[in-house]
Amino acid sequence: MTKSVWHINKTIDLDLPADRVFAYLCRWDTVEEWDPTVFAARKLTKGMPGVGSRFAVNLRMGWKRIPMIYRIREMAPPRLIVMAGQGAGFRAVDRIRLEPRPVGTRLTYAVEITFDQRHSPLADRIGRALFDHYASWTIRRLQAVLNGFPRSVPTLTPMTRLADRAILPGLIGFTSLGYTLGKHRRPVASALYAGRTMVLTGGTSGIGRAVARELVRRGAKLVVVGRDAEKLNQLRKELAGLPAEGTIETEQADLSLLAEVRDLAARLLRRHDHIDVLINNAGALFNRYHRTREGIERTMATDLVSPYLLTRLLLPPLKASGDARIINVASGGMYTQGMRAEGLTPRPSDYDGPTAYAQAKRGLVILAETWARKWAASGISVHAMHPGWVDTPGLERSLPAFHRQLRPWLRTPAQGADTIVWLAAAPDAHRASGSSGWIEKSVRPMFLATHAVHQKTILNW
Ligand SMILES: NC(=O)c1ccc[n+]([C@@H]2O[C@H](COP(=O)([O-])OP(=O)(O)OC[C@H]3O[C@@H](n4cnc5c(N)ncnc54)[C@H](OP(=O)(O)O)[C@@H]3O)[C@@H](O)[C@H]2O)c1
Known part of the structure; x- marks a missing residue:
């Protein structure tokens, strides 16, 4: 036969x-x-x-x-x-x-x-x-x-608009359930990461650590910025041992101090004539008021001023890429807040950690939209995203009760990292620069800074 x-x-x-x-x-x-x-x-x-x-x-x-x-x-x-x-x-x-x-x-x-x-x-x-x-x-x-998916550049759909406005479905989307529903959306090939120079802040813990692992696994030339030499060493050892073609370098800097951000940028400029992706992920919610030795309230210094300064200083190598991306890791916590000018300079007398954090993260979203417009001609796309509610040391430290109550529903760090990793390379995301705040690879309306006053406040600041 x-x-x-x-x-x-x-x-x-x-x-x-x-x-x-x-x-x-x-x-x-x-x-x-x-x-x-x-x-x-x-x-x-x-x-x-x-x-x-x-x-x-x-x-x-x-x-x-x-x-x-x-x-x-x-x-x-x-x-x-x-x-x-x-x-x-x-x-x-x-x-x-x-x-x-x-x-x-x-x-x-x-x-x-x-x-x-x-x-x-x-x-x-x-x-x-x-x-x-x-x-x-x-x-x-x-x-x-x-x-990329050429006929489907992500846009705001009536369904996501409705879910976001109705709050509860939007919040459910922040949990691991939201990840499960969206994880097969818009896959991206590891070929698009291979050999690309990517700078990631806050890669020594939680979401950033998971992002670092995934980017190196997919072949990126990754530079991780952290403040703790021992944690950076450990991460280097761990990732260098992966059966992956990516590479890892580390840079130490305390990003709450602008002098250290400037030194960091100078070192990066000396070593890299182009940077393809900058991920502003380092951040924290502080429940106690504290001013850095440079006189800036700590939440603002770490979560907003530092990513602002670092991005501005790295603009030449980002422009040199010809096809760069900037990703600002914001937070759903900012849903509770509109931007207020006085919110950017918290005072010790009425300091509230979640409020300061929300103001800083809203600032990052506004910067993303503004930069996207400003630098589009240089081929730079800019994105703000929310990783969902993720079980990390940072969340446990800053919001212990929330962490305890929601623990079964929290995302793993790898699940929180998923949309950041996607934004770093997906061609469809590049085409949707600035129009959007991302959650689970889709555009969410509450992220959009609709009031011109927000932008004016932050740009004058
Ligand atoms: N977890 C969530 O549910 C959630 C939700 C929304 C948004 N986010 C955002 O996601 C990002 C990552 O948070 P995470 O939950 O993964 O927290 P995490 O586990 O505490 O990780 C935060 C990272 O930022 C670094 N970092 C903090 N302050 C720094 C400083 N002054 N200088 C240099 N590095 C600094 C930390 O370094 P060390 O390792 O030395 O501490 C760590 O690597 C943050 O921007 C956070 O606001 C998280």
């Missing part, structure tokens, strides 16, 4: 140059980022991918899991990759051809599956139709994770 053989052949255009697409597709363990039929994938052999490298790939067909072993059979950078896969009772050969174009790459993807036994005519017809359907879906998704 002759064997059943199924073929497909599809072509797509990609925005990335061929060498980057090639480097990405050779890392077959990232196949789960774009192939919806893959449940999990991992590399079995050590070192850089090369002919003979092997990968374990677990396919998902309904409730069934189908294990396969793939091997790189042929490689001709940056034009050809041939993968040979073996499953129980069938073999697959994936042949990927890349053709460099004046801008981007044309990719032709051919797959041939050979079954050890012949199917009945009906099973064969149904199988071929399903195969063609899944293959088309997979190729479209590969295009989307690399180019």
